[in-house]
Amino acid sequence: MALYSEKVMDHFTNPRNVGKIEDADGIGEVGNAKCGDIMKIYLKIENDIIVDVKFNTFGCGSAIASSSMATELIKGKPISEALTLTNKAVAEALDGLPAHKMHCSVLAEEAIRAAIKDYYDKNGIAYDKAEFPDPTDEDEHHVEEE
Amino acid sequence: MKTVYVDNAATTAMSDKAIEAMTPFLKGVYGNPSSLHTVGQVAKEHLEDARAKIAKCLNCEPREVYFTSGGSEADNQAIRSAALNGARKDKKHIISTAFEHHAVLHTLKKLEKEGFEVTYLPVHADGLITADEVAAAIREDTALVTVMFANNEVGTILPIAEIGAVCRAKGVVFHTDAVQAVGHVPVDVKAQNIDMLSLSAHKFHGAKGVGALYCKRGIPLNTFIDGGAQERNKRAGTENLAGIAAMAAALEEACANMEANAQKLSALRDRLIEGLLKVPHSKLNGDRKKRLPSNVNICFEGIEGESLLLLLDAKGICASSGSACTSGSLDPSHVLLALGLPHEIAHGSLRLSLSEYNTADEVEYIIKEVPKVVEYLRGISPVWEELEKGLKPHLI
Numbered sequence A: 001m002a003l004y005s006e007k008v009m010d011h012f013t014n015p016r017n018v019g020k021i022e023d024a025d026g027i028g029e030v031g032n033a034k035c036g037d038i039m040k041i042y043l044k045i046e047n048d049i050i051v052d053v054k055f056n057t058f059g060c061g062s063a064i065a066s067s068s069m070a071t072e073l074i075k076g077k078p079i080s081e082a083l084t085l086t087n088k089a090v091a092e093a094l095d096g097l098p099a100h101k102m103h104c105s106v107l108a109e110e111a112i113r114a115a116i117k118d119y120y121d122k123n124g125i126a127y128d129k130a131e132f133p134d135p136t137d138e139d140e141h142h143v144e145e146e
Numbered sequence B: 001m002k003t004v005y006v007d008n009a010a011t012t013a014m015s016d017k018a019i020e021a022m023t024p025f026l027k028g029v030y031g032n033p034s035s036l037h038t039v040g041q042v043a044k045e046h047l048e049d050a051r052a053k054i055a056k057c058l059n060c061e062p063r064e065v066y067f068t069s070g071g072s073e074a075d076n077q078a079i080r081s082a083a084l085n086g087a088r089k090d091k092k093h094i095i096s097t098a099f100e101h102h103a104v105l106h107t108l109k110k111l112e113k114e115g116f117e118v119t120y121l122p123v124h125a126d127g128l129i130t131a132d133e134v135a136a137a138i139r140e141d142t143a144l145v146t147v148m149f150a151n152n153e154v155g156t157i158l159p160i161a162e163i164g165a166v167c168r169a170k171g172v173v174f175h176t177d178a179v180q181a182v183g184h185v186p187v188d189v190k191a192q193n194i195d196m197l198s199l200s201a202h203k204f205h206g207a208k209g210v211g212a213l214y215c216k217r218g219i220p221l222n223t224f225i226d227g228g229a230q231e232r233n234k235r236a237g238t239e240n241l242a243g244i245a246a247m248a249a250a251l252e253e254a255c256a257n258m259e260a261n262a263q264k265l266s267a268l269r270d271r272l273i274e275g276l277l278k279v280p281h282s283k284l285n286g287d288r289k290k291r292l293p294s295n296v297n298i299c300f301e302g303i304e305g306e307s308l309l310l311l312l313d314a315k316g317i318c319a320s321s322g323s324a325c326t327s328g329s330l331d332p333s334h335v336l337l338a339l340g341l342p343h344e345i346a347h348g349s350l351r352l353s354l355s356e357y358n359t360a361d362e363v364e365y366i367i368k369e370v371p372k373v374v375e376y377l378r379g380i381s382p383v384w385e386e387l388e389k390g391l392k393p394h395l396i
Helices: A006-013 A061-074 A087-093 A099-122 B016-026 B038-058 B071-087 B102-113 B131-137 B160-170 B241-256 B258-276 B305-314 B334-338 B360-379 B382-388
Strands: A026-032 A037-046 A049-058 B065-068 B093-097 B117-121 B142-146 B173-177 B196-200 B211-215 B282-284 B295-300 B349-353
Touching (some): A006 A061, A006 B305, A026 A099, A037 A061, A037 A099, A037 B382, A049 A061, A049 B382, A061 A087, A061 A099, A061 B305, A087 A099, B016 B241, B065 B071, B071 B093, B071 B142, B071 B173, B071 B196, B071 B211, B093 B102, B102 B117, B131 B160, B142 B160, B258 B295, B258 B360, B305 B349, B305 B360
Parallel strands (some): B142 B173, B173 B196
Antiparallel strands (some): A026 A037, A037 A049, B065 B211, B282 B295, B295 B349
């Protein structure tokens, strides 16, 4: 059996929405290079709808595939819906990830939330701070795996 | 698509000679070497013939060669044995290095829990240690020095003869994990002052699941697999005769062709290093000269090794990396960290390990494809973006 599902390999070798948005309305970056993965998500938002989304990722195959799938899942969706995206949904949409790669899907969820938070901050939109914990806390996404 | 297999430090393809040597034991010669009847005794003769061939390649006596299931078992047996025999004389100190194979390191970690003290000599940035450093670490209560012959990731060849001389002068048992060296560089247990040595057949075109431990006569060896009287009571279990015969044939072949292979591989290796180091912000790991003819290990800044491997695999290139994702842990390779590489650089490592079956065309194909993949991954890497924008300094 291959390490990854066909879907993971597809999104890894042919990632959707890869790139940058120069005039992005919100940018979220999570992870750290020391751990081997960083995800950066760019959002273009109009009337609370995510009209465009791009990503740049430093990381393994599943990190790149998770970024690709997560951006597909929120593109064209209202912010409120993007905020409900869970790492589980990303992993399921990829037909599953190996257990030790689940943190890649967590990163994708966190990167999207960080980008939305950035959009709120830039536009002075009020939000519940408790709903946006700081994902850049060192190694946080790794803790549950230990 | 053509497969370009450059992961020979992981395992090698069996040679035709090894397969030829193996097949009679899969079909025909099926006896148990422990049986008294003719069928058994024929098998026994083949077993001892293989032992003699291997002994000749190592320059030792046949009775000093013990067959095992591979390099890991040989490492476990040698180290545990020397530790337990040392402890009987109140010697509970062991010296090793920080970049040994896990078969050695994990055995040592267990021994630490059992009350042994282990000194892990730090490795220099070039992937080497010196015999003087070993000498300085030896104490009254040192039971064992275990230092690998050649490193499996960065390919450096350690000063084994000198370390062996130091150990011999101080009366300390010296073991070397020579899994990456045997069949590839000259190994002579007498000239190199080696007391115990581990080897594995599938690293030199033999079969998987078979190896050997050389243990110098007079060095006590304990038994860890109890049962029958095989291997002079040191390792029970009916011998893997097919694998052993293949191992002997493969090693004979490797030793006979060693010089020619080394020459060919060094040329391919040097061409790979030259070609791949043209990629900006790349770095060769391990000493340039004191390295296995087969080994290339290069870090590319700003990318992660697993994605590099998968994209190379899509182009038919089978290689390996020391990134965390490929090691199955959160940290990149302990070898690269032992050389002092920062985590973020170690994540971007690529190991190419050649064999004599590789060709100059394959090497050119690798030199053509690797830079493209690195460039693509850098293009989508936020880490690379920061480096290029000058937000963070390049480390290599």
